[in-house]
Amino acid sequence: xxxxxxxxxxxxxxxxxxxxxxxxxxxxxxxxxxxxxxxxxxxxxxxxxxxxxxxxxxxxxxxxxxxxxxxxxxxxxxxxxxxxxxxxxxxxxxxxxxxxxxxxxxxxxxxxxxxxxxxxxxxxxxxxxxxxxxxxxxxxxxxxxxxxxxxxxxxxxxxxxxxxxxxxxxxxxxxxxxxxxxxxxxxxxxxxxxxxxxxxxxxxxxxxxxxxxxxxxxxxxxxxxxxxxxxxxxxxxxxxxxxxxxxxxxxxxxxxxxxxxxxxxxxxxxxxxxxxxxxxxxxxxxxxxxxxxxxxxxxxxxxxxxxxxxxxxxxxxxxxxxxxx
Amino acid sequence: xxxxxxxxxxxxxxxxxxxxxxxxxxxxxxxxxxxxxxxxxxxxxxxxxxxxxxxxxxxxxxxxxxxxxxxxxxxxxxxxxxxxxxxxxxxxxxxxxxxxxxxxxxxxxxxxxxxxxxxxxxxxxxxxxxxxxxxxxxxxxxxxxxxxxxxxxxxxxxxxxxxxxxxxxxxxxxxxxxxxxxxxxxxxxxxxxxxxxxxxxxxxxxxxxxxxxxxxxxxxxxxxxxxxxxxxxxxxxxxxxxxxxxxxxxxxxxxxxxxxxxxxxxxxxxxxxxxxxxxxxxxxxxxxxxxxxxxxxxxxxxxxxxxxxxxxxxxxxxxxxxxxxxxxxxxxxxxxxxxxxxxxxxxxxxxxxxxxxxxxxxxxxxxxxxxxxxxxxxxxxxxxxxxxxxxxxxxxxxxxxxxxxxxxxxxxxxxxxxxxxxxxxxxxxxxxxxxxxxxxxxxxxxxxxxxxxxxxxxxxxxxxxxxxxxxxxxxxxxxxxxxxxxxxxxxxxxxxxxxxxx
Numbered sequence: 001x002x003x004x005x006x007x008x009x010x011x012x013x014x015x016x017x018x019x020x021x022x023x024x025x026x027x028x029x030x031x032x033x034x035x036x037x038x039x040x041x042x043x044x045x046x047x048x049x050x051x052x053x054x055x056x057x058x059x060x061x062x063x064x065x066x067x068x069x070x071x072x073x074x075x076x077x078x079x080x081x082x083x084x085x086x087x088x089x090x091x092x093x094x095x096x097x098x099x100x101x102x103x104x105x106x107x108x109x110x111x112x113x114x115x116x117x118x119x120x121x122x123x124x125x126x127x128x129x130x131x132x133x134x135x136x137x138x139x140x141x142x143x144x145x146x147x148x149x150x151x152x153x154x155x156x157x158x159x160x161x162x163x164x165x166x167x168x169x170x171x172x173x174x175x176x177x178x179x180x181x182x183x184x185x186x187x188x189x190x191x192x193x194x195x196x197x198x199x200x201x202x203x204x205x206x207x208x209x210x211x212x213x214x215x216x217x218x219x220x221x222x223x224x225x226x227x228x229x230x231x232x233x234x235x236x237x238x239x240x241x242x243x244x245x246x247x248x249x250x251x252x253x254x255x256x257x258x259x260x261x262x263x264x265x266x267x268x269x270x271x272x273x274x275x276x277x278x279x280x281x282x283x284x285x286x287x288x289x290x291x292x293x294x295x296x297x298x299x300x301x302x303x304x305x306x307x308x309x310x311x312x313x314x315x316x317x318x319x320x321x322x323x324x325x
Numbered sequence: 326x327x328x329x330x331x332x333x334x335x336x337x338x339x340x341x342x343x344x345x346x347x348x349x350x351x352x353x354x355x356x357x358x359x360x361x362x363x364x365x366x367x368x369x370x371x372x373x374x375x376x377x378x379x380x381x382x383x384x385x386x387x388x389x390x391x392x393x394x395x396x397x398x399x400x401x402x403x404x405x406x407x408x409x410x411x412x413x414x415x416x417x418x419x420x421x422x423x424x425x426x427x428x429x430x431x432x433x434x435x436x437x438x439x440x441x442x443x444x445x446x447x448x449x450x451x452x453x454x455x456x457x458x459x460x461x462x463x464x465x466x467x468x469x470x471x472x473x474x475x476x477x478x479x480x481x482x483x484x485x486x487x488x489x490x491x492x493x494x495x496x497x498x499x500x501x502x503x504x505x506x507x508x509x510x511x512x513x514x515x516x517x518x519x520x521x522x523x524x525x526x527x528x529x530x531x532x533x534x535x536x537x538x539x540x541x542x543x544x545x546x547x548x549x550x551x552x553x554x555x556x557x558x559x560x561x562x563x564x565x566x567x568x569x570x571x572x573x574x575x576x577x578x579x580x581x582x583x584x585x586x587x588x589x590x591x592x593x594x595x596x597x598x599x600x601x602x603x604x605x606x607x608x609x610x611x612x613x614x615x616x617x618x619x620x621x622x623x624x625x626x627x628x629x630x631x632x633x634x635x636x637x638x639x640x641x642x643x644x645x646x647x648x649x650x651x652x653x654x655x656x657x658x659x660x661x662x663x664x665x666x667x668x669x670x671x672x673x674x675x676x677x678x679x680x681x682x683x684x685x686x687x688x689x690x691x692x693x694x695x696x697x698x699x700x701x702x703x704x705x706x707x708x709x710x711x712x713x714x715x716x717x718x719x720x721x722x723x724x725x726x727x728x729x730x731x732x733x734x735x736x737x738x739x740x741x742x743x744x745x746x747x748x749x750x751x752x753x754x755x756x757x758x759x760x761x762x763x764x765x766x767x768x769x770x771x772x773x774x775x776x777x778x779x780x781x782x783x784x785x786x787x788x789x790x791x792x793x794x795x796x797x798x799x800x801x802x803x804x805x806x807x808x809x810x811x812x813x814x815x816x817x818x819x820x821x822x823x824x825x826x827x
Contacts, residue, residue, distance in 0.1 A: 051371075051660045055378070068371060070653070071527055078509050078527040086524060086735060108515070156782040162513060187469075187781050190511050193650045197593035200647070203468030204782060216648045216668040290666055 034063045037095040039079025046096045052287040056278035075104020075161035084116035089262035098255040100164035107163025118259040121299035125254040126210040127230040131223040141226040141245045145177040152183040158204035162188045165253040166208040172249045212291040335682030351388035355395020366396040367653040382665040387687040401438035409540035414597030414633035421625030435703035438630040445583040445631035446692040449638025460591045469778035474799035476772035481806040482606035488758040501765025524737040538759045540725040542749020544718040575627040582631030590639020597636040601629035
């Protein structure tokens, strides 16, 4: 029993014993402990996915203690390096990843790639929004495109790490608008909170993020959404698509879960079963609905193939917009 | 008075027996985790989240907030008594606090920390109650240029901690800056000073360096001395609690520390560490006896301890009003709000006013509880020092190792911890101050990232630091802090020579 589980159980005892809490009865334990690595600072999309997964696994009661560990930096490649390095062969560790990491591996020339992981499943997808501060003089996407065409450098974009989905979308929008993509002025922030503050404070011209992360601020009017990167309007989200406004770009930011390399088939199956049960839980479905995440669950070998095809697609896009030589 | 009516309503919610109990549980647990190095409020709340899912949200948040405050109260204890900071916000407390403990004034140091935390926590809560919208506006004024200017100002505080030898102090600072460079660069993703070691890609954790330099370094140094068993530590000298003189010297630092800490907590890249540096610097500058600093000046404990608690109060402002997390713990709290399908932000105050005002009222109650909990404990904790030193320092090594391992469950961190510990030992042995190293580590990273972000946004135009009014103002203050003493010295010398001539 390590320190974390010790504290967790001490806390649980305190609560359950002292306060006679009605805790759900737990079935036989498959794993003592499961650690989910969120390779980003707290508050961002991967962190939210990791914590939603934590709740979903915990709700099933199959694992005694599920913890989330944040390893921020460099589009998740820092976390990836740890997963492929010191976590190698451990069958009680999972890591959230996604399209952002595919891009970051390329732009960072990371020595470790997704081939150094054991793919488990794609979980969700989310579309990206382009926002400006509520007080911005830019009212529509057309205003932003005009400013971008006039001087691409004058539009400072704030978003996630270099080469991530946000960065890719900024490049795609600039290219589709006919602006000089090599002059793209993109400012990476680590973690959703810092980028959000920079956009709300007007320190950058525009911001890019997954819709759910900034939903509250968009609804309250602190941020104005200019467009969403979906192929068509999304039910329940009152934001026009980029396409319908004449910017021919669509991009889905998928998020997935992988395990460390060096696992045998049995260990892989056990982790897949844990994730499968979590994805089918009510807790997970509730989170999907609450956060407007689209269910893109794709387990096992199909996901492995998808990683390969997305890798090819992203490499082409990044080279096209000049993020990778 | 809308606010007062809502606050009264909040107290009605907070004093129900159930909610009082949550508050007591949170504050007690918080004090405990604050004392343990490495284990912080973020980790604990994350562990509690699944358990609290079925609770009433008001009760859960009252407990979480108590826990967050409590961690800051508790973290001073090991800083002062054992030179082992429990949280990174208490690193500076160790500088004066531990010297006080070695002089037999440990209980007084613990008391001024607890009372200072109470004053800061309560004033901070008052600020949340009445001034939240104002501080939110202030926080959003800070962009990369302003942050860089703030870091420049924070760097001037190093001068207060350099010690007697300038070259030794600067060496320590540069060492910290170099350690801060290790890892993947945030802006370009390039590895720096990692020597192809994967575990170094994520950088070296501040806690590892702090615990290594302070706790392990101290333990090794003690072990290296032949008179280890001679009992150099005086457990208690004079009155157990604070003397009238110590009260007189503490109350102003408490207030100044609060004023520094609260706005920092509200800043999206603020944190609890930097206001403690600034507070220490300010107290040394304002003191009539600056020569006492480094020899156990109570102001150097009172100010920083107030600052870190006020910063915690500040963190709640952007979290509740904008849904903007400014610390790791705040991000977990944000996840907790989402667990209950609540969206923090301007609408939260109207849609869940019972919860928000109950929470704010519980902060007042929690602070009183923490004071009652921590003051009597000060006398008890200080007896730790009566433990024979070999056992005591063996225990410190054990807890440091456990704490650092619990950070990332990484054995590589343990290797680093002891390498840094040996460095800390050598620095003590050859009279290099360790605090500037920590400051360089914390500030260097932030200053660099913000500097480059500011230049990216301005497309390479360096005047951005002088054309933004807030950034300019901060830089001018930094310049005055730097040049001011030189000017005074020059004028004093001139007056002196005029006298001699006349």
